[in-house]
Amino acid sequence: MQALPKSRLLQFVEQAMHLARRSVARYSSKFSKRRYTLHQHIVLLCLKVRKNTTYRTLLDELIEMPRIRSAVDLTELPSPSTLCKAFNQLDMTVWRVLLNLSVTLLPTNGVVGIDASGFDRSHASKHYTKRTKLTIQQLKVTLLVDTRANAILDLHVTTTRKHDSKIAPSLIKRNTSEVAILLGDKGYDDQNVRALAREESIRPLIKHREFASLHRAWNVRMDADLYGQRCQNETVNSRLKRKYGAFVRSRHWWKQFRELVVRCLTHNIDKAL
Template sequence: MQTLPKSRLLRFVEEAFQLAQRAVARYSSKFSKQRYTLHQHIVLLCLKVRKNTTYHTLLDELIEMPRIRSAINLTELPAPSTLCKAFDRLDMAVWRVLLNLSVSLLPTNGVTGIDASGFDRSHASKHYTKRTKLTIQQLKVTLLVDTRANAILDIHITPSLINRNASEIEVLLGDKGYDDQQIRRMARENGVRPLIKHREFSSLQKAWNARLETELCGQQSQSETVNSRLKRKYVAFVRSRRWWKQFRELALACIVHNLDRAI
């Protein structure tokens, strides 16, 4: 009988499993029940985001996925609450390590773009907020995107992105929303060349922008494309009620995006 080729989903799971093995220990502590490994938890959380589904639906589908279960040595399925608690226990530092490792799978070139986007919160009922006159703010984050591989290098607020990733950036692209002398100065202090469009208040600034358009050749729009793809495919809104968990959701979606690009 002919062996079936590996699907993209199976290759994604294998890549995520290898990444998890490089990032964290097998178990969270010596007191762990050792029923499931941290590597398995991470892969299942990544798989949930990639399939854009719920814990219950994912585990129900895994019943009919023996090759996927075999790839991560999963002999029995965890309860949905087990995965939910695993997500709570894994610190943001772990997701940042995984994000950095996922970037290493892609051919980056040091030319990066920054772009911010807002994410709605799914638990906020519009009827309730309107009736009680509450204001629920969006979660707004900035992505740092490599323009060659469309890889997401980091996710945070703008100054932190530049300082934390200075060694990975040669050129920083940005639209007029990032026309700020503090950002330009910070980039130069870190040895990064800022190519950020100016707000047009004079003919000189219009001329500068026209020159930048020629030099950028549409590369800035790639970071906007990645932002849009992240929303359409993985995380149109955040489900968690607490802001630190919402941020982890987005970091996890960025890892899944990079893994998808790598395969």
């Protein structure tokens, strides 16, 4: 019988396992029970996000996925609480290292857009929230996206209404080697942002707020074709919400931040396939 080709799901798992082996040790410490490895935990957590499901549903589906279990070297399935505890224990720095490694899988060109979007902190019916006049607080997620491969280079998450111009400097400083041209809308029109970008040898292509005729003239003279690539940010924001959900499942803010980083990591691996 002819061997079946690899599915995209199997390729995703193999790529995630490859990144996990490059980024973390096999076990968390010498006192570990060594029943499951950190690599297995990372892959299963990424798989949960990719399938946009719960721990219990994921483990139930894995019973019927022998090729996936084989790729992760799973001889027995962990309990849902085991995966939940693993997610709590894996530090944000581990996920950021994985995110940085995932960028190397994609062909980037240094033309990077910056934009923010909102994610609900609770999954509630729109009809219910409208009838009860309930307001669901959102997370503000700012993404740094390479326009060639739609790779997410970095992200910033906040629960406050922090202005875009105050968020951009930290993202620029963390990614100076990856950014050659920075594309931004009028929300990032700030002299400090422009000055910082030029100090780091980055060309800021940011729309000016039109307070005077000179500002309008600068906007007209802007390279329209290059600036038009900023729409890739909207594409990535839409893709994240359509594929992985427009809300976060975690209840604690620090777990919500990690969940969004895992989504960005999952997006990059998916794009690499």
